[in-house]
Amino acid sequence: MFEAILLTVITASTPLVLAALGELVTERSGVLNLGVEGMMIMGAVCAFVAAQLTGSPYAGILAGILGGGIFSLLFGFLTLTLVANQVATGLALTILGLGLSGQIGEAFVGQPGIKLQPIVFPLLSDIPFFGRVLFSQDLIFYLSVALVIGIHWFLFKSRTGLKLRAIGDSHSSAHALGINVIRTRYLAVMFGGACAGLAGAQLSLVYTPQWVENMSAGRGWIALALVVFASWRPWRILAGGYLFGAVGIGQLHAQILAQNLGIVIPSQFLSALPYAATIVVLIIISHNRRTTLINTPASLGKPFVPDR
Amino acid sequence: MRIELQKRARVSTLFSVLSPLLALALTLLFGAIMFWLLGKNPVSALYSFFIEPLLEVWSLHELAIKAAPLILIAVGLSVCYRSNNWNIGAEGQFTIGAITGSILPVLYPAWHSPMILPLMLILGMLGGALYAGIPALLKTRFNTNEILTSLMLVYIAQLYLDWLVRGPWRDPQGNNFPITKTFQIEAVVPEILSSSGRAHWAFIFAIVAAVALWFMMRFMLKGFEVSVLGQSERAGRFAGFSARRMVWFSMLLSGALAGLAGISEVSGSIGHLQPIISPGYGFTAIIVAFLGRLNPLGIIASGLVLALTYLGGEAAQLSIGISDKVSRVFQGLLLFFVLSCDTLIHYRIRLIFSGMKTGEVKG
Numbered sequence: 246m247f248e249a250i251l252l253t254v255i256t257a258s259t260p261l262v263l264a265a266l267g268e269l270v271t272e273r274s275g276v277l278n279l280g281v282e283g284m285m286i287m288g289a290v291c292a293f294v295a296a297q298l299t300g301s302p303y304a305g306i307l308a309g310i311l312g313g314g315i316f317s318l319l320f321g322f323l324t325l326t327l328v329a330n331q332v333a334t335g336l337a338l339t340i341l342g343l344g345l346s347g348q349i350g351e352a353f354v355g356q357p358g359i360k361l362q363p364i365v366f367p368l369l370s371d372i373p374f375f376g377r378v379l380f381s382q383d384l385i386f387y388l389s390v391a392l393v394i395g396i397h398w399f400l401f402k403s404r405t406g407l408k409l410r411a412i413g414d415s416h417s418s419a420h421a422l423g424i425n426v427i428r429t430r431y432l433a434v435m436f437g438g439a440c441a442g443l444a445g446a447q448l449s450l451v452y453t454p455q456w457v458e459n460m461s462a463g464r465g466w467i468a469l470a471l472v473v474f475a476s477w478r479p480w481r482i483l484a485g486g487y488l489f490g491a492v493g494i495g496q497l498h499a500q501i502l503a504q505n506l507g508i509v510i511p512s513q514f515l516s517a518l519p520y521a522a523t524i525v526v527l528i529i530i531s532h533n534r535r536t537t538l539i540n541t542p543a544s545l546g547k548p549f550v551p552d553r
Numbered sequence: 554m555r556i557e558l559q560k561r562a563r564v565s566t567l568f569s570v571l572s573p574l575l576a577l578a579l580t581l582l583f584g585a586i587m588f589w590l591l592g593k594n595p596v597s598a599l600y601s602f603f604i605e606p607l608l609e610v611w612s613l614h615e616l617a618i619k620a621a622p623l624i625l626i627a628v629g630l631s632v633c634y635r636s637n638n639w640n641i642g643a644e645g646q647f648t649i650g651a652i653t654g655s656i657l658p659v660l661y662p663a664w665h666s667p668m669i670l671p672l673m674l675i676l677g678m679l680g681g682a683l684y685a686g687i688p689a690l691l692k693t694r695f696n697t698n699e700i701l702t703s704l705m706l707v708y709i710a711q712l713y714l715d716w717l718v719r720g721p722w723r724d725p726q727g728n729n730f731p732i733t734k735t736f737q738i739e740a741v742v743p744e745i746l747s748s749s750g751r752a753h754w755a756f757i758f759a760i761v762a763a764v765a766l767w768f769m770m771r772f773m774l775k776g777f778e779v780s781v782l783g784q785s786e787r788a789g790r791f792a793g794f795s796a797r798r799m800v801w802f803s804m805l806l807s808g809a810l811a812g813l814a815g816i817s818e819v820s821g822s823i824g825h826l827q828p829i830i831s832p833g834y835g836f837t838a839i840i841v842a843f844l845g846r847l848n849p850l851g852i853i854a855s856g857l858v859l860a861l862t863y864l865g866g867e868a869a870q871l872s873i874g875i876s877d878k879v880s881r882v883f884q885g886l887l888l889f890f891v892l893s894c895d896t897l898i899h900y901r902i903r904l905i906f907s908g909m910k911t912g913e914v915k916g
Contacts, residue, residue, distance in 0.1 A: 279700065322893075323889065323892055323893055326556050326558075327556075327558070327892075327893050327896040327902075328558060328896060328900070329892040329893060329896060330892065332700065333634075333839075333843055333888075333892055334892055336641060336839055337840075337885060337888040337889050337892060340836060340837075340839075340840065340881070340884060340885040340888060341882065341885025341886065341888070342885070343881065343885075344878060344880075344881030344882040344883075344884065344885045345882050347876075347878040347881065348876065348878045348879060348881075348882055351876055351878065463704075463705075463708055466701060466704050466705065469701060470701045470705075473698065473701070511720060513713065513715050513719075514712075514716065517709045517712045517713070520705040520706075520708045520709050521705070521709060523701070523705050524691070524697075524702050524705050527691075527697045527698065527701060527702060528691060528695045528697050531696045531698065532695040532696060532697075533696075534696050537696060550558055550560065550900075
């Protein structure tokens with residue numbers, strides 16, 4: 246029973262973790278991309294369609310990553326090359342993504358999907374208690390954990406990561422030092438898009454293997470809140486992602502439990518819990534202005550035009 | 554090839570006017586390509602999407618019905634965005650306004666008085682304003698990002714409405730449909746010209762709100778305060794303006810207008826509450842605000858344009874059999890092109906071909 250709940254929590258949390266990780270790298274470079282929801286849903290539809298057409302969920306994963314990554318280039322072009330307002334462009338990306346994905350996926354509504362099968366590590370998965378939870382998962386889960394470690398190493402131990410953080414904290418200084426601000430930001434935006442796309446692929450290949458319009462249901466926005474919650478640190482994204490995932494799954498179990506006990510709690514109130522929890526968490530994290538100021542990349546959301 | 558920007562010495566008035574038109578033209582061009590890819594004749598598809606709905610009087614009424622909430626919400630949002638407050642939860646404020654405005658007709662269906670409609674509209678505005686007050690309070694008191702909180706509140710508002718119409722407010726004689734009682738006649742926003750179509754007073758409210766806010770932004774100190782604080786909070790402080798008070802002002806104003814849009818839509822166009830009362834007006838209004846260049850009078854025009862994409866979507870679905878989701882793609886594309894064309898207002902764009910050095914390009 247406990248193991249089963251843990252498994253569902255992990256499945257519900259993985260897309261949040263992935264999307265938030267990608268956004269973390271984007272924001273660390275000083276770019277605020279509010280289009281996570283749009284990139285995620287594009288990833289979901291691309292993954293589903295590719296998996297249906299080829300019969301392989303792995304082709305689906307690849308399509309999800311590419312779909313999210315390429316879609317994010319639109320945002321990159323507008324905000325980095327044309328210096329458009331990042332907040333407005335991010336919203337545009339979400340609106341367009343929701344519309345475009347509905348259009349692409351229309352022919353696939355109601356088709357049974359192909360579920361990505363777990364990869365079982367033979368001996369490790371026999372370890373009692375956590376063996377099955379950790380070592381008989383699908384590829385996307387393993388990728389999410391690997392990404393947390395990889396991004397932590399990249400940001401805090403590698404030279405390129407240091408440059409990326411420098412750009413995020415002061416793009417003018419980084420530019421003066423000869424770092425190519427725009428190119429790095431393009432790469433960071435695309436990485437964010439690819440991660441959001443992968444998160445979307447998880448939704449349509451693992452979480453609920455089918456295509457439903459708007460199936461991301463605000464997860465992209467929750468991922469954005471998660472980055473703030475994690476104060477731009479990869480490990481905290483992992484912890485926060487599982488916390489948010491647990492709230493989501495917890496409300497489902499609470500509904501069943503309440504039903505069994507004969508207590509009437511309207512399902513809508515419980516469904517609203519993850520959104521309410523996000524607000525509460527944001528309040529707790531943001532109320533101290535000084536720590537927020539220290540943690541936030543100083544150039545976040547500010548336009549950059551290289552002076553020549 | 555590279556693209557380089559050069560800051561203009563002053564804002565280009567030519568492109569301020571041209572950029573929305575350019576964006577529209579580009580959207581139509583991309584739309585034509587999209588229809589062609591879908592295997593439709595692009596010319597006839599665009600015709601039935603954007604021209605046909607304008608040819609009949611009843612259809613113009615429908616245009617006004619769809620434009621009214623878009624304009625009402627967008628003029629409020631324009632004040633928010635100009636003052637750098639990113640309220641993106643208008644859809645939620647619209648929903649709550651619809652709920653609070655409906656309290657009287659739902660709970661007192663037998664109250665027949667001319668007082669009821671004005672009270673409903675006031676309650677709707679209050680509800681929308683209070684709901685927008687939540688992100689305002691969180692921003693001023695706890696420094697919380699209003700983008701995320703206002704958006705989360707949209708989901709909560711929609712779930713609350715869903716619960717109301719399936720639970721306590723459901724009409725017992727409604728054959729188990731999740732709808733409330735149909736509003737009594739006194740609680741319905743009257744039609745403007747009932748002989749020719751359904752358009753109701755919400756459209757008038759929208760025009761009045763747009764003109765009033767245009768006047769405020771253009772001629773009143775408050776409008777100046779909005780612009781100054783939006784461009785530089787520091788400069789605003791020196792002028793004695795309070796950024797904190799501006800958060801409250803812009804959020805409450807846009808919330809009230811979204812709430813008014815909500816109750817007018819429910820009362821004038823639908824006639825009862827139901828789980829879904831809006832085809833995303835609160836989000837589309839963001840596009841309306843930007844296409845109108847955050848200018849209330851421009852927003853009247855852009856509201857009509859985006860209302861046309863809704864109507865065109867419905868019309869094209871019937872006449873040429875393409876899905877109504879195309880209209881959402883159009884809306885998204887339009888916002889993209891608007892934002893990219895706006896670059897032309899502040900910057901000169903030049904293409905640098907390989908082999909040329911930056912310094913060689915003069916002009």
